[in-house]
Amino acid sequence: MSERLSEETRALLLAPLIENGWHPVEGRDAIAKTYEFATFVDAFGWMTRVALWAEKWNHHPDWRNVYNRVEVELTTHDVGGLTARDAKLARKMDTLAG
Amino acid sequence: MSERLSEETRALLLAPLIENGWHPVEGRDAIAKTYEFATFVDAFGWMTRVALWAEKWNHHPDWRNVYNRVEVELTTHDVGGLTARDAKLARKMDTLAG
Numbered sequence: 001m002s003e004r005l006s007e008e009t010r011a012l013l014l015a016p017l018i019e020n021g022w023h024p025v026e027g028r029d030a031i032a033k034t035y036e037f038a039t040f041v042d043a044f045g046w047m048t049r050v051a052l053w054a055e056k057w058n059h060h061p062d063w064r065n066v067y068n069r070v071e072v073e074l075t076t077h078d079v080g081g082l083t084a085r086d087a088k089l090a091r092k093m094d095t096l097a098g
Numbered sequence: 099m100s101e102r103l104s105e106e107t108r109a110l111l112l113a114p115l116i117e118n119g120w121h122p123v124e125g126r127d128a129i130a131k132t133y134e135f136a137t138f139v140d141a142f143g144w145m146t147r148v149a150l151w152a153e154k155w156n157h158h159p160d161w162r163n164v165y166n167r168v169e170v171e172l173t174t175h176d177v178g179g180l181t182a183r184d185a186k187l188a189r190k191m192d193t194l195a196g
Contacts, residue, residue, distance in 0.1 A: 040149075040152070044153075054138070060138050060164070062163075062164045063162065
């Protein structure tokens with residue numbers, strides 16, 4: 001079961017993500033990042049790999065793709081804010097982006 | 099080579115799409131539609147099939163996915179408006195959505 005991150009855990013989990021280009025979303029308890037790839041094939045190939053993990057973990061991103069760009073937003077709708085599951089998926093996205 | 103649709107061609111090409119749930123986008127020469135599927139697997143599976151056609155035709159959508167929903171917007175950036183390529187991809191999307 002997921003619960004919203006406490007201030008302490010939040011700082012610990014988010015710091016490395018912020019360093020990797022993630023940023024808090026204004027007005028909502030969510031984090032966002034825009035990935036840019038060389039081509040559509042690269043962008044959608046990455047999305048496909050992320051999709052398999054998202055489904056496996058039953059935690060799905062809000063994402064928008066335009067050609068070689070993917071804008072991602074993560075939050076945990078069940079609890080109305082960030083949980084450890086968002087940090088986990090964000091980390092996986094970064095790893096898969098190489 | 100694509101060119102922007104004339105008024106006459108536009109009416110002919112867009113009518114069946116409008117009937118299928120596509121609508122003009124306010125303030126831009128583009129069309130949009132929101133698809134709703136049963137699950138994320140269905141939504142992303144459909145996106146994957148569309149992606150192969152989009153790449154084959156070198157014409158890519160602006161699309162946003164949240165779980166079982168996909169919001170699509172089509173236009174032809176090269177010419178700053180709708181072309182026959184948008185109508186073709188829209189039709190393919192509808193066919194693939196079954």
